[in-house]
Amino acid sequence: MTVKNKVIVITGASSGIGEASAKLLASNGAKVVLGARRESRLQEIDNDIKLDGGQATYLKTDVTKPEEVQALVDLAKSEFGGIDVIFNNAGIMPSSPISALHIKEWNQMIDINLKGVLNGVAAVMPDFVTQKGGQIVTTSSVAGIKSFAGAGVYGATKFAVRNLMEVIRMESAQEGTNIRTASLYPAAINTELLGTITDDATKTGMEDFYKQVGFTPDAVARVVNFAVNQPADVNVNEFTIYPTKQA
Numbered sequence: 001m002t003v004k005n006k007v008i009v010i011t012g013a014s015s016g017i018g019e020a021s022a023k024l025l026a027s028n029g030a031k032v033v034l035g036a037r038r039e040s041r042l043q044e045i046d047n048d049i050k051l052d053g054g055q056a057t058y059l060k061t062d063v064t065k066p067e068e069v070q071a072l073v074d075l076a077k078s079e080f081g082g083i084d085v086i087f088n089n090a091g092i093m094p095s096s097p098i099s100a101l102h103i104k105e106w107n108q109m110i111d112i113n114l115k116g117v118l119n120g121v122a123a124v125m126p127d128f129v130t131q132k133g134g135q136i137v138t139t140s141s142v143a144g145i146k147s148f149a150g151a152g153v154y155g156a157t158k159f160a161v162r163n164l165m166e167v168i169r170m171e172s173a174q175e176g177t178n179i180r181t182a183s184l185y186p187a188a189i190n191t192e193l194l195g196t197i198t199d200d201a202t203k204t205g206m207e208d209f210y211k212q213v214g215f216t217p218d219a220v221a222r223v224v225n226f227a228v229n230q231p232a233d234v235n236v237n238e239f240t241i242y243p244t245k246q247a
């Protein structure tokens, strides 16, 4: 089975990479289940997909709440009869130097970018084990494969989910459960993400950088589509996605 008819849960589907991926996957015949906190945005995207002839549904979801992520996966099963893929994409990036001690934001990043992914994994794992198959795609970042000054905690969450995806792949191979994992490492993508930065100097620097090199979330959506489109015995794992302008 390729993208067509797959049931795909997407977190962080209300903007940016999640929105672009939902629209592309739905246009290729997937049944997409959209989760994020901004319900009105989800409703608009759900409507756009349906106007385009696609299949979608949505649920207001905060990924820091395990019961809400579970409800999103349960919606996939009740509405579309099963779950094939979860795309753990929700994230925030309130980056700042460690010395600035934005401790509240450190914890928010850990809760959303790391624990949010764990909540997604936990919500699908029982079904994936039972059905001996399923795919977990997670948006890490280039900050999950190399260190950037000013992105210490953000990078820590993104390194962590990279490790998590690889370990799930290894354990699945050992346990014979055929669970596939893919980590995405996008570089500068023009989305609403920079709006989560509160540290003025970091924000100005990032905005200037993104203006120079940033590119469209559609590029990441095409990579998600490629990963999901692989046959069940092919596990494509790691994708860096750089704009050609970014060094």
Ligand code: NDP
Binding pocket: 011, 012, 013, 014, 015, 016, 017, 018, 035, 036, 037, 038, 039, 041, 061, 062, 063, 064, 089, 090, 091, 092, 093, 112, 139, 140, 141, 142, 185, 186, 187, 188, 189, 190, 191, 192, 193, 194, 217
């Ligand atoms: P956006 O800000 O456009 O999208 C982030 C998404 O995450 C939104 O849909 C937002 O929805 C959702 N989100 C945030 N917090 C929560 C939460 N607690 N519960 C549920 N959903 C939440 O930015 P991007 O599209 O760029 O970000 C998507 C992913 O890509 C993130 O994980 C980010 O770290 C990663 N990334 C982005 C890069 C970039 O340059 N843009 C580069 C590398 C990685 P809502 O606010 O409605 O809840």
